[in-house]
Every structure is written in structure tokens, then in C-alpha cells.
Amino acid sequence: MRHRLLLAWRHLLHHRIRSGILLACLTLSFCLPLASHWLVREFEHRLHSRAHATGATPLVIGARGSPFDLVLHTLNFRPLENGVFSAAELARLRAGGLATPVPIYLADYKTKRGLSFPIVGTTLDYFEFRQLPLAAGEGLVLLGDCVLGAHAATALQVAPGGSITPDPRSLADLSSLPLKLSVAGVLAPTHTADDNAIFVDLKTAWVLAGHGHGHDPAARDAAVRLSATNSNASTNTVVFNEALPIAARITPDNIATFHFHGDLAQLPLTAIIARPHSEMDSVILQGDRTYLDAKSGLQALVPAQVAGQMLELVFSVKRYVDANYIVVAAGTLLFLALIILLSQRLRREEMDTLFQLGCSRGTMFWLQACELLIIIAASAVLAAGLAWVAASRVDQLMRGAGL
Amino acid sequence: MNTPRLQLLLIAMLAVALGCSPATPQKVAPNTATGSLRIVAANYPLQYFARRIAGDLAVVTQPAPAGEDPSDWQPATNQLRAFIRDCQAADLILLNTPGYSRWVDWGSLAERQCVHTTASFADHLVPVEEQFRQGAHQHGTGRQHSHATLAVTVWLDPQLAIRQAAAISAALSRLRPAQAQTFAANLRVLESDLQSLHREWTQLLDGREAMPLLASHPVYQYFQKRYRLNLQSVHWEPDEMPDEKEWAAFAVLLAKHPARWMLWEDAPLPAIAARLRGLGVTPVVLAPGFAAPDSGDYLDLMRRNTAELRRALDGR
Numbered sequence: 001m002r003h004r005l006l007l008a009w010r011h012l013l014h015h016r017i018r019s020g021i022l023l024a025c026l027t028l029s030f031c032l033p034l035a036s037h038w039l040v041r042e043f044e045h046r047l048h049s050r051a052h053a054t055g056a057t058p059l060v061i062g063a064r065g066s067p068f069d070l071v072l073h074t075l076n077f078r079p080l081e082n083g084v085f086s087a088a089e090l091a092r093l094r095a096g097g098l099a100t101p102v103p104i105y106l107a108d109y110k111t112k113r114g115l116s117f118p119i120v121g122t123t124l125d126y127f128e129f130r131q132l133p134l135a136a137g138e139g140l141v142l143l144g145d146c147v148l149g150a151h152a153a154t155a156l157q158v159a160p161g162g163s164i165t166p167d168p169r170s171l172a173d174l175s176s177l178p179l180k181l182s183v184a185g186v187l188a189p190t191h192t193a194d195d196n197a198i199f200v201d202l203k204t205a206w207v208l209a210g211h212g213h214g215h216d217p218a219a220r221d222a223a224v225r226l227s228a229t230n231s232n233a234s235t236n237t238v239v240f241n242e243a244l245p246i247a248a249r250i251t252p253d254n255i256a257t258f259h260f261h262g263d264l265a266q267l268p269l270t271a272i273i274a275r276p277h278s279e280m281d282s283v284i285l286q287g288d289r290t291y292l293d294a295k296s297g298l299q300a301l302v303p304a305q306v307a308g309q310m311l312e313l314v315f316s317v318k319r320y321v322d323a324n325y326i327v328v329a330a331g332t333l334l335f336l337a338l339i340i341l342l343s344q345r346l347r348r349e350e351m352d353t354l355f356q357l358g359c360s361r362g363t364m365f366w367l368q369a370c371e372l373l374i375i376i377a378a379s380a381v382l383a384a385g386l387a388w389v390a391a392s393r394v395d396q397l398m399r400g401a402g403l
Numbered sequence: 404m405n406t407p408r409l410q411l412l413l414i415a416m417l418a419v420a421l422g423c424s425p426a427t428p429q430k431v432a433p434n435t436a437t438g439s440l441r442i443v444a445a446n447y448p449l450q451y452f453a454r455r456i457a458g459d460l461a462v463v464t465q466p467a468p469a470g471e472d473p474s475d476w477q478p479a480t481n482q483l484r485a486f487i488r489d490c491q492a493a494d495l496i497l498l499n500t501p502g503y504s505r506w507v508d509w510g511s512l513a514e515r516q517c518v519h520t521t522a523s524f525a526d527h528l529v530p531v532e533e534q535f536r537q538g539a540h541q542h543g544t545g546r547q548h549s550h551a552t553l554a555v556t557v558w559l560d561p562q563l564a565i566r567q568a569a570a571i572s573a574a575l576s577r578l579r580p581a582q583a584q585t586f587a588a589n590l591r592v593l594e595s596d597l598q599s600l601h602r603e604w605t606q607l608l609d610g611r612e613a614m615p616l617l618a619s620h621p622v623y624q625y626f627q628k629r630y631r632l633n634l635q636s637v638h639w640e641p642d643e644m645p646d647e648k649e650w651a652a653f654a655v656l657l658a659k660h661p662a663r664w665m666l667w668e669d670a671p672l673p674a675i676a677a678r679l680r681g682l683g684v685t686p687v688v689l690a691p692g693f694a695a696p697d698s699g700d701y702l703d704l705m706r707r708n709t710a711e712l713r714r715a716l717d718g719r
Contacts, residue, residue, distance in 0.1 A: 097523040100515050124513035140511035201511040252480040255509045
């Protein structure tokens with residue numbers, strides 16, 4: 001057998017171009033279905049891995065647009081371009097008393113090393129809702145605190161007591177200034193999007209986005225003295241202007257100076273996870289005119305239903321793709337058969353010579369079979385390698401799609 | 404496998420399982436199924452309403468020290484983190500109007516525990532008059548403070564106070580469904596008391612809508628709105644003599660708005676009262692009840708207010 005393989009190998013090497021073309025054709029024929037199969041499997045796996053989160057998330061409220069985008073971006077912390085709405089909806093939900101609203105405001109933080117982490121502005125309800133266990137430190141307490149997902153903490157190389165300074169240029173609002181965040185805690189790994197997130201209080205997220213700021217008390221006191229000595233100014237008025245230095249870190253000493261410009265109800269949110277108090281409340285909420293009226297600009301979605309629709313769509317596409325592969329596979333087989341037949345003709349003289357040298361018909365069959373086996377095996381290995389390379393890029397692809 | 408080996412293996416597996424379990428969960432929602440509920444109220448009226456509704460089922464605290472206006476109070480800087488942690492451990496945090504308790508904006512609190520008692524009637528909240536909506540200021544040696552953009556003394560309108568109480572009762576019922584009937588029954592009694600107060604004030608103030616009234620501080624907006632009072636406010640403190648400039652402005656106001664009574668949060672200094680009487684204005688104490696009264700409870704305080712008002716207006 002070893003000799004047959006050696007002869008077959010030598011023959012293939014001798015006809016390099018022909019062998020190369022055959023190898024390339026078979027590799028591509030194997031690679032495409034393999035890569036798309038892995039891609040679909042990965043997509044399915046990711047949807048299922050978030051199935052708990054998806055199924056456990058009763059309602060997602062957000063700006064009107066693609067339901068898939070809203071649900072996937074909310075559950076996987078991908079900021080939605082132009083997908084924000086005003087926090088007035090949060091107040092409306094509170095007033096309605098039908099659900100506990102969990103606000104989400106997302107921003108993307110890209111480090112200088114090119115790493116990307118979502119900054120998730122939310123309330124403590126999110127941690128309770130997802131039952132996220134802490135691996136170290138404590139939860140969010142004061143404005144300016146942050147809690148890191150397990151992977152984010154490892155990648156950023158910080159621990160509780162440390163700090164990070166998200167670069168405002170990486171955030172949506174260019175008017176924001178650097179604000180140092182104190183790392184209060186690190187979450188235990190959950191193998192979900194939570195691992196990659198930097199969690200902050202909603203108000204901290206708004207400060208990071210430039211909707212509010214604070215001043216150093218010393219600078220503020222100077223402003224007070226300035227106003228007090230100004231004969232034209234009322235002694236009851238504190239003069240603030242853009243020259244007053246903005247605090248770069250929120251501390252208990254300067255926290256009282258932090259303020260938002262404008263009405264809090266007008267500040268942006270990416271989504272609200274609503275947790276209705278009962279099944280009836282959920283039905284009433286879904287039937288709310290605000291979410292049904294296209295003019296309101298808002299929609300309320302049941303993530304499990306949206307994920308189900310998405311999987312249905314993926315599987316129906318996959319059925320078409322699978323049918324296509326059957327046709328491609330049949331074509332490839334016919335193509336192989338043609339090659340074998342043609343090579344039989346081309347190699348008739350060679351085979352006759354071998355026969356006259358005393359080689360049996362069986363040996364000649366096995367020689368050709370070995371050549372084919374080597375080509376098939378090599379193309380299978382190459383196809384698997386190429387598919388693996390493609391699959392390794394899937395993560396980037398899926399994250400881009402909000403998965 | 405023999406039995407001792409099996410036991411050893413089971414113990415080892417259990418040890419591994421326990422060793423691999425995650426650290427203490429973060430701020431897991433307090434166990435609200437049993438035991439006394441812990442409630443933090445933003446001010447005394449909310450504390451009183453919660454106590455009336457929850458009875459012995461809850462311990463209701465109010466963080467501001469006795470006698471201090473909770474809307475001005477803020478935790479000491481070095482205790483802020485501990486204070487917020489303490490609030491995070493509470494089952495409920497009863498909030499008044501938006502922006503009333505500034506410390507709420509400084510810490511991370513769960514929506515689950517926050518009861519926005521005025522959220523259901525946000526459209527009825529009254530903005531503070533422009534001239535009082537200035538930056539931080541202080542009176543004499545008092546603590547520096549600023550007025551919120553929304554008037555805060557919601558409870559001086561008993562109808563709105565009832566809605567605040569209803570929000571508290573609903574939150575308690577969600578937390579302890581088994582005691583929902585008790586909370587509802589207690590709410591009905593409280594509602595009856597507040598309705599009775601409303602009837603008394605209506606009887607007292609009905610027909611006096613055109614009568615000019617003055618207030619020493621801009622804190623009676625909801626009282627004024629409910630009973631359609633012709634009331635104008637200045638910005639004086641009971642324990643601080645206004646300067647001559649303020650008295651001059653007051654004289655101008657009095658000429659345009661000839662009031663015979665001036666409402667005060669607390670009894671003004673005798674010198675202020677005497678000078679007011681000299682101008683034909685009688686000071687009347689109508690305590691808003693930000694903080695717990697020295698004696699009695701919220702309703703006692705409101706009854707004293709009623710008696711004081713009646714004595715002044717009816718001359719009794």
C-alpha cells in the first residue's frame with residue numbers, strides 16, 4: 001500500500017498543474033458548504049446562548065425601526081445608530097405602574113489598542129434581573145463608579161480599586177470630556193455579552209456622553225468669591241461659565257457640583273427593558289397606543305418572539321442554501337467522474353506499459369484510487385483550514401450584526 | 404466501587420461543586436417575603452403615610468436629622484458611600500417630586516425600590532416661580548440651598564397626598580401581596596383622614612378666593628392651587644430679620660396686594676411679627692411639615708394648622 005501511495009504521490013507531483021487545478025476545484029467545493037454550515041451553526045449557537053437572556057427578557061422598548069436590530073443590539077449591547085429616544089418614556093412607564101423599567105443607554109468605548117467595549121448605562125435592576133454574580137469588589141454605589149464584565153476586566157487589566165478613562169472621542173458625543181471611572185467591582189464570567197461590558201449608572205453614562213458635568217469645589221468657591229466681589233452681581237447668584245474647570249473624576253467631595261444641562265426627561269436612552277408586574281400588565285403594555293402608533297416613534301417587543309422570527313428566517317434561508325449544496329455536490333461528483341474517465345483515456349498508454357511490465361489490473365486500479373484519495377484528502381484538509389479561518393472571523397462578523 | 408470509596412468521591416464532588424460556585428451575588432433583591440420591610444422616606448409626610456399604611460410590617464426611616472428640611476439635607480461627604488449602600492439595602496425608597504432629594508442623583512439605586520410618589524400626577528406638579536428659581540443661596544448663617552424647579556410641598560394638597568399614599572400602598576402590595584388587603588384597609592383609613600382635612604380646609608377657604616394672602620416663603624403652591632387662593636410669596640425666613648431693602652419691596656407688594664394675613668412656615672421672630680402687625684398684616688403659622696413635628700404626628704400638625712388658619716381668618 002505504501003508503495004502505491006508513493007507512486008500515486010509521485011504521479012501527482014509530476015503533473016503539478018493538473019493536480020493543482022483538481023485540488024483547487026475540490027477544495028472550493030468542500031469549503032463553501034463547510035464554511036456556511038459553521039456560520040449558521042455559530043449564529044444558531046449565539047442565539048441559543050442568549051436564549052436564556054432573550055427568553056427571560058419580557059419586553060424591550062425602543063425607537064421604532066427594525067425589531068431585529070432593537071432586540072439584538074439591546075441584548076448584546078451594540079449602540080444603535082440614530083436609535084435613541086428621550087428618557088420621558090421612562091417617567092411615563094413609572095407613572096403607568098405596570099412594569100419596572102430597566103433603562104439602557106449604550107456607548108462604544110474603543111481603547112488605544114483597538115479593543116472595543118460597550119459602556120452600558122443602566123440601574124441596579126439590570127444586575128438583579130440577570131442575577132449577575134460579582135467575582136470581586138462591590139456593585140455600583142456612587143456616580144462615577146463602574147463594574148466590569150469578566151472579559152473586559154482581563155482585557156483592560158484592571159481590578160477593583162483601579163480606574164479607567166474612556167476616551168470621549170470614542171463616544172458618540174464629541175463635546176464630552178474625559179471622565180475617570182472608578183472600578184468598583186468585576187463580574188464573574190457569564191459567557192454572554194455581559195462579560196465584555198463596562199457597566200455604569202445611567203446618570204454616569206449621561207455625564208460620559210457630555211450631557212452633564214461637575215466642577216472642582218475649589219474652582220467653584222473661586223467663582224463664588226468672584227460673584228460676591230462683583231458689585232453688579234447679586235450676592236445670591238453663583239456665576240458659572242465655561243472657564244470654570246470641569247471635574248475629571250467624580251468624588252464625594254465634588255459630587256454635589258455634578259449637574260445635567262436641561263431636563264433629565266429629555267436625555268437619551270437606547271432601550272428600556274420593561275418587567276411587567278403580571279401577565280395582564282404585560283398584555284396591557286404591549287397594547288399601549290404609544291407602541292402601536294407609528295407616529296410615536298416607539299415600539300415594544302417581546303424578545304423571544306423576535307428571536308423566534310429571526311431563527312425561522314435563518315432556517316428558511318438555510319434550507320435554500322442546503323438545496324443548493326445538493327446540486328453543487330451532484331455537480332462536483334459528475335465533474336469528478338468526468339475527470340476519472342478522461343484521465344483513463346489519457347493514461348491508457350501508461351497503463352498498457354505498466355501491464356506489460358507485469359503490473360496487475362488491481363494494482364493499476366489502486367494506483368489511480370490512491371491518487372484520487374490523496375487529492376480528496378488534501379482538499380478536505382485545505383477546505384477545513386479555510387473554513388476554520390473564515391469561522392475565526394465570524395466573531396467580528398456576528399458582533400457587527402449585533403450578535 | 405465499594406461504599407467508602409463512593410462516599411469519598413461524593414464528598415470530593417460536593418467540595419469541588421461548592422468551590423466552583425460563584426462569589427456572593429451582587430445586591431440581590433432583599434428577601435421581602437418575610438420579616439419587617441425597610442423603607443427610606445424622602446421626607447416626614449411620606450414617612451407618616453408609609454407608617455400608617457404598613458403599620459408594624461415596616462420600619463420607615465427618614466434620613467434628614469430632626470428639624471432639618473429634608474430637601475436641603477445631604478449626607479456628609481465621608482458618609483455618602485455608606486449612606487447610599489444603606490439605601491440600596493432598603494426594600495423601598497419613597498421619593499417626592501423629581502429633584503427633591505439630591506442624594507438620589509448621586510448614587511445608584513434600583514428602579515425596583517424607588518417609589519416615585521408623584522409620577523402618576525406629574526402633569527399636576529407646579530413649577531417654582533421664576534424669581535425663586537435661582538442658583539444656590541443661603542439665608543444668614545444657614546446651610547446653602549437652592550430651590551428645585553418644581554414646587555415640593557405636594558402633600559399640602561390633601562387630594563394629591565392621597566395619590567402619594569396610594570402609590571406607597573401599591574408598591575407595598577407588590578412587595579408583599581399576602582398583606583395587600585391590610586395595606587388597602589390602612590390606606591382607606593388614611594384616605595378618610597386626609598379627605599376630612601380637605602373638607603375642613605375647603606369649608607374654611609371656600610368663598611375666600613379673591614382675598615389677598617401673603618406667604619413668607621414659596622412653599623404653598625399646591626395649597627394655593629387646590630383652594631384657588633390669591634396668594635403671593637416673598638422669600639423670608641422666620642428666624643432672620645429682613646433687611647430694609649426687603650421691607651421696602653414688601654411695602655410695594657403690599658400696596659398692590661393688600662393682604663391682611665401672611666402664612667409662615669414657623670412662628671416668625673417677635674420683631675418681625677410686630678413690624679408686620681404694624682403694617683396691618685397678621686402672621687399665621689401654616690407649617691408644611693417637612694420634618695416631624697415636635698409633638699404629635701402629621702395629622703395633629705395639620706389640625707393645628709387648620710385651627711391657626713381658622714383663628715386668623717374667622718377671628719376666632
